[in-house]
């Protein structure tokens with residue numbers, strides 16, 4: 001029996017030190033910068049550089065970084081073939097998980113754990129992931145192949161490549177902004193998975209493959225897709241209030257299979273997620289261009305009900321759903337977009353874990369049967 005018993009889900013447990021992100025009730029900071037400040041004054045690649053290298057880049061560092069990442073925006077032909085051979089019915093998150101694992105096979109740095117090689121792999125993955133997502137769009141939605149434009153942000157390029165055409169400058173700017181908001185969030189489930197894998201001195205591609213698996217779940221990154229499917233379901237019922245009341249009735253009558261409202265709640269932010277408020281504003285701005293403000297009206301109605309009835313606030317995945325929907329992105333690509341951003345936080349944590357590594361190996365309290373003797377098979381009946 002251990003001396004200290006953790007709460008379920010390790011709630012409130014500080015599991016280590018990190019100098020990458022600071023989660024405060026006033027907002028999230030990356031290496032000391034408020035993300036609102038970053039979102040207003042920097043592009044995603046600057047933030048990626050900050051997370052991976054520790055400081056914001058100078059003009060020369062930025063130009064060199066952008067050029068390095070853009071030169072990595074290609075996949076080994078074997079990975080292209082493997083993606084083309086995958087069944088179109090699989091979730092794109094499964095495609096990405098397998099693709100990253102395969103990318104490791106053809107990466108000359110794969111087993112090199114030096115800091116220089118880890119940085120090269122981080123920048124390579126940052127360039128490769130959007131290409132894998134774009135390839136999936138070409139295969140499944142038959143969109144045109146769009147080469148990345150060296151003058152555009154990574155977010156704008158990702159959006160264009162997913163759509164197979166040029167999106168509006170505003171949509172590109174907002175996409176890039178969402179990548180900033182999604183980039184890093186201390187010891188969340190996928191990052192902790194990546195750190196746990198890294199703590200065994202396993203390689204970066206293994207850690208990222210595991211992290212993608214963790215992000216896929218609807219309680220974590222998969223919530224942005226689930227939130228949009230929920231908006232579509234609400235639209236069918238005709239009213240957010242009716243949908244909410246029906247769900248409450250279901251939960252009352254089925255206490256053992258209560259349904260969650262996706263895009264709400266957070267382990268850390270109990271008084272609201274600042275990122276969600278920012279992205280709601282941007283989505284509202286986008287709706288003036290798309291004419292699809294109905295999603296925000298619906299979202300606001302449900303948000304007011306959740307606050308009044310349950311005092312639970314929306315998280316970032318909630319506005320991400322209606323922002324990405326307005327951009328015309330297929331719903332099952334919302335979590336892969338999250339991967340294209342969070343790769344920066346994961347890689348920063350993988351490198352930080354290696355700098356002060358000790359294997360992550362917690363204990364459990366045993367709750368199974370007491371010591372007993374094996375009854376030989378012949379006597380077990």
Ligand SMILES: CC(C)(COP(=O)(O)OP(=O)(O)OC[C@H]1O[C@@H](n2cnc3c(N)ncnc32)[C@H](O)[C@@H]1OP(=O)(O)O)[C@@H](O)C(=O)NCCC(=O)NCCS
Nearest residue numbers: 009218219220223260261262263264265266267312315317
């Ligand atoms: C994010 C999340 C996993 C956090 O989980 P957590 O910290 O363990 O939160 P808890 O389960 O302790 O929540 C506390 C209470 O709020 C309720 N609650 C939390 N999120 C809820 C939601 N989205 N819908 C309905 N009720 C919710 C819980 O049922 C619980 O109620 P109870 O005390 O009556 O059992 C959880 O809020 C959730 O599943 N949200 C929906 C998925 C989502 O949007 N994920 C993205 C996270 S950024």
